[in-house]
Amino acid sequence: MLSKRSATVQDAGSVVNIGFDKCVANPYDAESNPNGIINAGTAENTISYDIVAEKLFTVEQPSKNDIDVLKYQDFTGLSAFKNTLCSFLTKHAKAHDQLDPDKLFVVNGCGSCITALSIVLSDPGDAWLLATPCYPAIKEDVGKIPLTEIVHVDLCSQTSGENGKPFQLTVDKLEDALEQATQKGINVRGLILINPHNPLGDIYSKELLMDCLHFAKRYQLHVIVDEIYMFSVFDDDAEFTSVLSLEDLPDPDRTHFAWSFSKDFSMSGIRCGVIYTWNTDVASALAGVAYWFAIPTAMQVTLNSMLCDEEWVAQTYLQTNRKRLRDAHEVMSKGLTKLGIPHLVRSAGLYIWADFRKLVSPLTFEAEMEVFYELIDAGVYITPGQGFYCKEPGWFRIVFALPRDIQDQVLHRIGTYFEMRRKR
Template structure:
């Protein structure tokens, strides 16, 4: 018999779980299973795995070399690996001074890093502030073991001002969301920032990042800046500012950085995440729970060997990966344009935020009432399943808690032939919808609007 919490966990099926499970059950393979489901919904970089696999294959056999790796070690990470990581992050995050390995913790994935920080920074029932749409991993990480939750405000696709852009974050929006939480007597412990953003692909300017950090300081909030896509900025003209590079942090004791190998190094299966914090008390508390999130020593030794080859990292892997991402993004963006699907063309990440709303009845309009929203969310899920039936999984916006039904995230970090299949299968579903007569569609729209 499950506990109440066990029942809640068992019943907490998310749309991302559904899509991923269907891909695992019937995976696409051009030769052995060409009618299988293509996974363009899970944020993985599959176009640079070959470079990393070749490099890791050159690592000397570990167990013939050092039996010490079979023993217990510091659960926050091997000292040698932490030193290597500090050298790596100092260089590639353009830190203003050499990072200190005593401020760094290694855990088994970025989700574990978020969970560990939430666990030591908040009590059950507390909530963390962020803005929708946002990565569901954030909510999953703070809900599970820490028993906290997310309080969010909503970004919208409508632009305002001469330089406005869809889903643009402002500090005024954060202030409004925090004010709403205060009115509801919700204790907000901190702010989550995802930079570069998932699913939007936005890169926060230095000014916006500093404004958000000042906002958090004014209200005594911790800030966790997740930079898991830090090295997946593929536009050569784009400027990325890591929180590690800021010399004048408004509140260093409440500012924390997370990163992982998963996205930037195409190795999500090795589960290695990093926390960097300037607060010794918090680091001590994280060390106290690291036993449950520890990374196997063999993985640390393997990744340490890879990172120690600084020439390979800087001259081979990173520039090649960025070029491949840039080309893959261009292919997907042009393909979506040919299909008549508007989308945000951004400079970072592994995905494109695409607007399928014209395939529903509320083209370019806001939500009028809850019944309308519910009906269009149902239409969004209907299209999700139609795409699955056509052999492609892309993630609907409700998987990212987006308030506007009709947006989907499409992962473009796929080989060219697989991208072609993704676009073909999406186009098949759109064509099927276009062939439906206009009169029934108009009737459906009017029905939704008058209920």
């Protein structure tokens, strides 16, 4: 009874969804359900909800006389909101030039940014290069509606060279992946960069970012730079370079920016993302599909009022959130170290990439799933590496952007499980 297309859009039951569903079915609550499952697998910033909630309830809301919010508006975004977003990103992303509202698009979430760009930049059957391990839903973002594929650029934990680090992206790895895909007859249309990276927490240096952009120019590839964690860089000494800030983009007509409020402003449920493109033809094409990606006018009015309070954005929210993330990361990192669990210590994101390989025996993806399910039975959901297309079994992503008492419970439950596992 269903169309052939329906098979491509139905949920395949990934480990990410399995863990989330189990948390929803049996959520932890210190008082009402202390034996429930703690969600340390979904990348949500829960430690700054209070700041955002207080602001959203006090900013200017559409009034009963503001009838315009009930009418059709520009599906690319309200003019006032787009102007505010351009000012906000120009300032806080340190954009080289003042952003142009005609090249900025408001869509319903960062996933929709990737989908909309994939629709206008690629054809069904085309492919995108993506370094893995990676945020897994991008496969769905480019696959379910645009009907394109992902070509994995597999990164590994082994280091090479004097300054090498685990899971390091290099242009040589991009070259190899592109060559292999081409030999298989795959038409690679572009490259997707996630910076800061999910799940690694890496921040790409300006040099690496430029190298990747020059690589893309050589092969006439589009580049989508997903900077959804750009304001979740919590180490004061870390240097983040937004693609918006680059003075000499190698190929501006094929370079596109994506961001949303979901992570950096603790608003996953608000569903508001932003696309910026330097290409006027791409901008025209995005305007043609904007109808399907629009967000409610009233929500744009509310978010616009929030961003217009520049003192609150800079001094109250971003500054406080950065400190809270830094403190929470330190708690989780020290806790994992005390438990003897190796992990990458990075400066951005809401999560830690942890090495559970000594616990996964034999070192297979099947055994990794066994550990995943046993941890859920122990009352904590963390995401196994295979959920991020990691080529090496035994790695897990642990979200640390949790209240301190929840973090303590996560560490306690993982520690108890480790001890039980060691005694087998």
